[in-house]
Amino acid sequence: MKSNDNYTQMDENKFEKSISELEKSHDLVCLFCAQQGKRFVLYYIFEKGKQLLMMTKHLTGTTATSIAAQFPSACWYEREIRDGFGIEFDGLQDRRPLLLHEPYPDGFHPLLKSFKNQKIHTKKDVIDSYPFMPITGEGIYHIPVGPVHAGIIEPGHFRFSVIGETIFNLEIRVFYKHRGIEKLAEGKQPRECIAIAEAISGDESVANAVAFCMAMEKISEITVSARAMGLRTILLELERIYSHLGDLAGMIIDVAYPVGASAFFILREDIFQLNELLTDSRFMRGMMDIGGLKRDIEQDKLRQAGEFLTTFVQRFKKAVEAVQVPSVIDRLDNTGIVKRELVRPLHLTGPIARAAGVAIDTRRDHPYGDYSKVPIRLGEKGDVLSRFEVKTAEISDAVAIIRQVIASLPLAERRAVLPIKDGDACSLVEAARGQTMHWVSIKKGVIDRYKVRTASFCNWRAIEHAVLGNIVPDFPLINKSMNLSYAGTDL
Amino acid sequence: MIALLNILVAVLISPLFMTFIKKVKAWAQRRQGPPLLQGYYTFMKLLKKETVLSTNSSWIMRWAAPINLAVMIIAALFIPIVGIGGSGNILLFLYLLALAKFFMALAGLDAGSTFGGMGSSREMTISAVIEPVTVIVFAALAYVLGTMDIHRMALAVLANGPQAALVLISMSLFIILIVETARVPVDNPETHLELTMVHEAMILEQSGKNLAFMELAHAIKQTLLMGLLMSVLFPYGLATETTLVALVFGIGAFIVKGLCISFFVGLFESSMAKSRLFLLPNLFMLAYFFSFLTILFEVFA
Numbered sequence: 172m173k174s175n176d177n178y179t180q181m182d183e184n185k186f187e188k189s190i191s192e193l194e195k196s197h198d199l200v201c202l203f204c205a206q207q208g209k210r211f212v213l214y215y216i217f218e219k220g221k222q223l224l225m226m227t228k229h230l231t232g233t234t235a236t237s238i239a240a241q242f243p244s245a246c247w248y249e250r251e252i253r254d255g256f257g258i259e260f261d262g263l264q265d266r267r268p269l270l271l272h273e274p275y276p277d278g279f280h281p282l283l284k285s286f287k288n289q290k291i292h293t294k295k296d297v298i299d300s301y302p303f304m305p306i307t308g309e310g311i312y313h314i315p316v317g318p319v320h321a322g323i324i325e326p327g328h329f330r331f332s333v334i335g336e337t338i339f340n341l342e343i344r345v346f347y348k349h350r351g352i353e354k355l356a357e358g359k360q361p362r363e364c365i366a367i368a369e370a371i372s373g374d375e376s377v378a379n380a381v382a383f384c385m386a387m388e389k390i391s392e393i394t395v396s397a398r399a400m401g402l403r404t405i406l407l408e409l410e411r412i413y414s415h416l417g418d419l420a421g422m423i424i425d426v427a428y429p430v431g432a433s434a435f436f437i438l439r440e441d442i443f444q445l446n447e448l449l450t451d452s453r454f455m456r457g458m459m460d461i462g463g464l465k466r467d468i469e470q471d472k473l474r475q476a477g478e479f480l481t482t483f484v485q486r487f488k489k490a491v492e493a494v495q496v497p498s499v500i501d502r503l504d505n506t507g508i509v510k511r512e513l514v515r516p517l518h519l520t521g522p523i524a525r526a527a528g529v530a531i532d533t534r535r536d537h538p539y540g541d542y543s544k545v546p547i548r549l550g551e552k553g554d555v556l557s558r559f560e561v562k563t564a565e566i567s568d569a570v571a572i573i574r575q576v577i578a579s580l581p582l583a584e585r586r587a588v589l590p591i592k593d594g595d596a597c598s599l600v601e602a603a604r605g606q607t608m609h610w611v612s613i614k615k616g617v618i619d620r621y622k623v624r625t626a627s628f629c630n631w632r633a634i635e636h637a638v639l640g641n642i643v644p645d646f647p648l649i650n651k652s653m654n655l656s657y658a659g660t661d662l
Numbered sequence: 663m664i665a666l667l668n669i670l671v672a673v674l675i676s677p678l679f680m681t682f683i684k685k686v687k688a689w690a691q692r693r694q695g696p697p698l699l700q701g702y703y704t705f706m707k708l709l710k711k712e713t714v715l716s717t718n719s720s721w722i723m724r725w726a727a728p729i730n731l732a733v734m735i736i737a738a739l740f741i742p743i744v745g746i747g748g749s750g751n752i753l754l755f756l757y758l759l760a761l762a763k764f765f766m767a768l769a770g771l772d773a774g775s776t777f778g779g780m781g782s783s784r785e786m787t788i789s790a791v792i793e794p795v796t797v798i799v800f801a802a803l804a805y806v807l808g809t810m811d812i813h814r815m816a817l818a819v820l821a822n823g824p825q826a827a828l829v830l831i832s833m834s835l836f837i838i839l840i841v842e843t844a845r846v847p848v849d850n851p852e853t854h855l856e857l858t859m860v861h862e863a864m865i866l867e868q869s870g871k872n873l874a875f876m877e878l879a880h881a882i883k884q885t886l887l888m889g890l891l892m893s894v895l896f897p898y899g900l901a902t903e904t905t906l907v908a909l910v911f912g913i914g915a916f917i918v919k920g921l922c923i924s925f926f927v928g929l930f931e932s933s934m935a936k937s938r939l940f941l942l943p944n945l946f947m948l949a950y951f952f953s954f955l956t957i958l959f960e961v962f963a
Contacts, residue, residue, distance in 0.1 A: 314776045314857070321854040336784075336939060425858075427850035427936035433691040498847060498934040501941075643780070644939050647855040 175389045175596040181215070181228045186236055193217055194241040197224060198518050200599075201608050202238070202248035204256050205620040206284050211258060214610065214622075216597060221536045225597065230258065237263035244518045244629055255282035255353075270346040270661060273297035281354055288354070306332040306340050314643065318347045325657035329646075336642040341635050345657050352662040356621035361387050361461060361591055361611075364618055368609070369456050371623060372659030374417070377403075377410040378602030379623065380459035382609040385539060387461045389596035390613055391589055397541070398583035399463030401576045404541040405476075406455050407600070408569040413442040414603035414654075415522075415562040415569075421651040422559055423494055426502040434490035438483065445479055448472055463586030470582075477577045480570050487570075491563055503556035507637040507649030510553060518629045521605020523653055526561045527553030533601035541576050555652040591616060602626060604656060625659035663904050664747025665739055671913055672738040672889070676881035677701025678917075679888070679924045686928025687852075701881065705874050713870030718774040726769030727872035730879040733762040738882065741889040742816045744912040745901030750812040752800045755890075756793075759842065762879065763789060770864035777856045781863025784939070788848065788860065791943050792841050795950045799834040802953040803894065806831065806960055816893040816900055824895075827959055830952045832895040837949035839887040843880070845927065847937035847945065858936070888923045889916075 181189060197217035205212050213235055217224040228235070237260035239246040249260045250269035257280040271279065274293040280286065306313070311332050318326035326347040332340040352371060356364050368383035369376040381403055388395060395403075420435035443453040449468050450458050458464055513519060514529045524531050525548060534545040548564040550557025595612035605626025612620040630653060637649055681701040688695025697703075715723055737758040740750025763785065770782035806827050807815045819828065841848050844861035856863055865876045893900070899915025901908035937945065 312776075314780065316857065321856060423935075425855065427846045427853065428934065429687070429852070430690045430932045433693070437692070496934065498937065502935055502938060642939055644858040646857050 175392075175594050176223075176225050178214075178225045178227045181226050183228075186228070190238050190241050193224075198515050199238075199242040199244050199248075200518065200606070201610070201622070201624045202245050202252070203610065203622040203624070204252045204258060204282075205612060205622075206256065206282070211256060213252070216608070216610075218536075223537070223597075223599075233257060234259045234261060236261050239263055239265075243516045244632070247628065247632070254280065256280055257283065267302060270349050272346070273300050281351060286354075301344065303330050303344075304340070304342050310334050311339060318344075327657055331643060331646070333643055336644070338638045338641055338643060338646070341638050341646075343631060343635060345631060346661040348658050348661045350658075350662065353621050353623070356618050359618050360616070361613065361618060364621065365459055365461070366457075367621075368623070369459075371662060372625060372627075372656040373454060374410070374414050375602045375604065375607070375625065375656065375659055376454050376456050377406045377459070378600050378607055379609070379625070380456075381407060381540075382598050382600040382607050382623075383611065384459050384461050385598035385600065386596045386609045386611040387591065387613075389598060390594040390611065391461070391592045393462045393587050393589045395463050396583040396585070396587060397581050398467075399585055399587075401541045401580045402464055402468055402585075403459070404576050405468075405473075405573050406450065406458060407540065408573050409442060409446055409449075410455065411569045411603040412566050413439050413446070415566050416442065418562055418651065418654045419491075419559065419566075421654065422503065422555065422648060423499065425648045425651050426499055428494065428496065428499050431490075431494035431496065431499065434486075434493060438487060438490060441479070441483070445476055449476060460586055461591070462588060463584070465586075467585040473577050473580065477574055480574055484567065484570055487566060500556065502645075502648065503559055503652075504554060505552070506555040506645050507641055507652060508552060508554045509633050509637045513633060513636055517632045519605070519633050520629065521601070521603070521626045522558055522561045522565065523553075523605065523630055523633055526550035526557035531606075533599050533606045537599045539598075539600065542572065543575070545572075555648060558652045595620075604654065604659070605630060623662055625656060627656040627659045631655050631660055664745040664901060664909070667745065667909060667913075668741065668743040668747070669735055669738040671916060672741070672743050672882055672885050673735065673878070675917060675920065676878065676885040677705060679885055679920050680881045682921055682924040683928045683931070684852075686925050687932050690929065690932035705878060708874035708877070709871055711870040711873075713872050716773045716775070716867060719772045719867075722765070722768050722772045723867070724872075726765045726772075727868060727875035727879070729765045730762045731875040731882075733758050733765075734879045734882040734886070737762075737886055740812055741886045742813050742893050742897070742900050743885070743889050743916055744909060745904075746813045746816055747901075747904075748813060751810050752804060752812050752815075753797075753810065755812065755886075756796055756800060759883065760789070760793070762883070766864055766876070769868070770866075773867035775867055777859070777863045777866050780857075781859055781861065781866070784860045785864055788841065788942060792838070792946050795834075795946045795953075796838055798950055798957075799831060799838060799953040802827075802834075802956040802960075803831050805957060807894075812890065812893060816897040817902075819894060819897045820900070820902075827956045828894055830956045830959075832891060834949040834952040835887070835891045835894060837945060839884070839891060840927070840930070841946065842887055843884045846931040847934050848942060850936050885920065888920055891923065892916075892919050 197219045200216040200218045203214050211230045213228040215226040235258055237249055239249055246265055249263050252258050254268050254271045274297055276292055279291060311334055314331040314333055316329040318328045328344040330342045331338055356367050365380055368379045371379045416435050416439040420432040423432035446455050447453050449472055509523055509527045511527045514524045514527055528549050528551055530547050530549060532545055532547050534542050546568050548561045550561050593613050597610045600607045607626055608624045610622040634653055638646055681696055681698055685695040737755055739748055740755040767782040767785050770778035804810050807818045809815055849860040868876050901912035
């Protein structure tokens with residue numbers, strides 16, 4: 172099968188040696204599996220600065236060698252593949268199921284081609300049988316929180332081991348939202364799948380739709396017009412603005428300063444209304460298409476958007492100044508530190524990594540869209556305050572990017588219509604939360620395998636480290652400062 | 663007569679002050695906020711709801727709410743709300759509040775949920791620090807006004823007029839009001855985040871009538887502490903005799919004064935974020951400082 176990326180095949184004999192060499196220089200972007208006939212292929216995608224290294228490994232049976240010892244972020248990938256395909260990894264320490272919760276029957280692997288969405292018989296009386304890491308000792312007690320929460324938030328289980336108020340250990344369990352998106356996409360026409368990509372995570376609709384379209388365009392060798400590229404950039408950055416505004420408001424709400432947060436909420440609502448003006452959808456859905464956009468945006472509306480953003484900058488600046496209150500800053504400062512050393516092993520991306528002082532940004536490292544220059548905002552400490560400041564700066568940058576794109580946007584076709592070819596390709600997009608990877612494989616004009624890895628999948632692990640040594644009442648704030656997507660993690 | 667009226671007004675008016683503070687906070691956030699009578703609607707709604715009790719819980723869970731309400735009603739005898747009538751030892755008042763808190767914390771532990779235990783543990787930690795402060799504040803008050811009886815204190819202020827020392831003590835009393843009613847920066851009454859709660863976590867397992875009683879008791883406690891603050895800072899308007907005019911004027915004056923304090927509490931809460939749990943003693947120290955200063959002034963002046 173034709174591939175649009177260059178893959179190096181890995182040999183079983185040299186596998187361990189090449190992995191330990193890669194460990195020093197490369198980050199693991201993603202590890203996933205695809206079934207080709209009766210055989211399984213593992214795809215390893217590594218990143219070194221601006222270069223991607225893609226490797227495949229053809230398995231002879233249903234066992235593979237684990238790389239979790241060299242790349243800690245591989246642990247979840249391998250557990251995911253284990254659940255999805257039933258492949259066992261030699262050397263994998265953590266063999267608990269990841270996305271298949273206790274009631275699923277044994278030997279059930281939904282991503283196998285032989286599984287055709289049939290009825291399954293779930294196990295009874297297996298609630299609470301998941302083995303959490305046992306933490307015992309004098310004075311240690313456990314606080315289990317969730318998966319059902321008090322607010323309107325997504326489900327996730329948090330198990331705190333606490334001494335007094337200080338968090339000694341935190342184990343998270345997400346994957347309560349499995350919708351079977353990857354399976355759902357199989358056999359679909361690529362154009363049908365855009366709506367599926369938009370549904371991966373509500374507030375990352377544009378990023379996921381763009382990433383999917385980019386992968387399809389790579390496969391079919393379609394060149395997107397400069398206008399469509401510019402408009403995509405505008406929508407991507409609008410998504411970043413409203414997402415970050417929600418985070419800023421959330422952080423301020425969580426330290427109980429709603430007076431400061433309300434200004435951010437109002438600005439966010441205004442951005443939603445601008446989205447609706449431009450795309451008829453507050454979450455900018457139904458706009459992306461393979462080869463460009465489904466609809467053009469009129470010049471007049473773009474002019475209005477430009478005018479709105481001019482006043483927005485001033486209002487945003489005022490809102491940020493209004494929360495520079497000592498009691499607020501004291502809560503954010505030094506809380507929930509993500510250490511710089513964690514960024515590479517866990518492949519943390521997005522504002523979390525940048526706030527920890529690591530200069531990574533997919534917009535710059537793997538260019539796409541219409542970004543002439545992306546300023547990278549770095550924090551120092553990696554605490555909640557750094558994340559607050561990085562996100563604040565990124566909102567201003569996003570506004571500047573949008574205004575620049577509007578000013579130089581050419582008139583051109585909104586969409587290039589070309590036939591869809593077979594093949595596979597990988598695409599990377601910087602969503603508001605960080606790097607998003609999509610990998611699509613097309614066979615006979617329909618999707619054969621669709622793999623998505625949003626930033627949250629990797630970034631979730633950061634929280635287990637960031638909370639250590641903090642006190643329990645600060646956890647919601649740390650959680651909000653990262654604003655991880657549960658749906659984006661659990662497809 | 664006045665004593666009974668004090669209780670009646672304290673019970674009836676408390677939900678209004680509660681809601682009014684919410685309203686002020688909403689205004690500060692450019693929201694509309696709840697209707698002014700929301701506190702009463704919620705109370706009536708909760709009375710109709712079923713009381714759910716955990717199978718792990720004991721009689722404490724069943725009785726904590728009625729005990730709390732009863733204790734607050736008794737404590738209302740101690741504070742001049744509408745008028746001065748009766749007697750009320752300030753230390754006894756303090757320990758009546760402590761008794762209510764004791765049962766509330768027990769109830770938090772009783773249901774066996776982690777959040778309840780967490781709330782009780784935090785509440786007791788905070789109490790352990792604020793209690794000596796409160797004793798010092800009350801001691802300063804008793805020293806300045808020359809009596810342990812809250813009603814006589816109000817009379818003394820009425821007779822002698824305002825003093826600088828009383829303003830200092832009022833600041834301490836205000837901090838006690840904030841701490842005891844679980845407001846920002848000590849606690850966040852608006853939050854849904856169980857992990858950050860103090861007071862709310864303790865009553866998380868309460869439901870139906872018991873929750874209604876708990877919330878009413880909490881509202882009365884707030885009214886009483888406001889009443890105490892007013893008796894010291896601005897007792898004018900309190901009825902000193904049992905005539906219809908004096909009593910009606912007393913009720914009116916109390917509502918106006920209470921709304922003023924509620925307004926100020928709302929603004930105060932809106933003006934800052936919640937403090938880190940372990941930095942709370944700094945706030946308590948402030949109250950301690952004001953009262954200690956008062957005692958020094960009074961002794962050496």
